[in-house]
């Protein structure tokens with residue numbers, strides 16, 4: 001059972017004089033669904049970026065299964081264990097649907113001969129049939145563009 005822990009987490013953007021987050025302590029358990037709610041500007045996106053290792057805390061730390069992010073390879077962590085679905089889809093517009101899904105696996109060292117069939121299978125699992133695999137994101141509906149990203153298996157397949 002994985003746990004993501006925030007320990008005395010503090011964050012302040014550079015060249016500002018106000019803490020966005022101060023002394024945040026919380027443990028997220030795997031298999032549970034959490035909602036972080038607050039008014040605009042209250043620090044939700046900052047918190048998510050810290051949890052994803054996209055920002056480093058000003059003080060305190062983030063730990064995955066008791067291992068501090070400071071001691072982890074964060075690029076590898078994001079490729080293999082956790083991902084963020086941004087409000088914008090951030091698909092590669094010049095790659096087809098199947099290439100968009102295959103690409104992270106290729107970066108992870110999987111040869112094309114393995115990543116492409118895997119990508120095809122994953123797309124089909126989320127309801128995108130083979131006739132759409134070679135379409136560019138612009139030619140898919142908004143729902144179809146975000147579907148594969150909702151399935152975490154795509155990021156660590």
Ligand SMILES: Nc1ncnc2c1ncn2[C@@H]1O[C@H](COP(=O)(O)OP(=O)(O)O)[C@@H](O)[C@H]1O
Pocket residue numbers: 013014016020038039040041042043044045046047
């Ligand atoms: N790059 C930045 N530099 C300075 N201040 C920022 C930056 N990004 C966000 N902020 C400020 O940090 C606070 C929290 O922002 P954010 O985490 O985006 O809030 P939320 O996602 O809850 O709307 C806001 O006051 C915002 O203006």
Ligand SMILES: [Mg+2]
Pocket residue numbers: 044045046
């Ligand atoms: Mg936000």
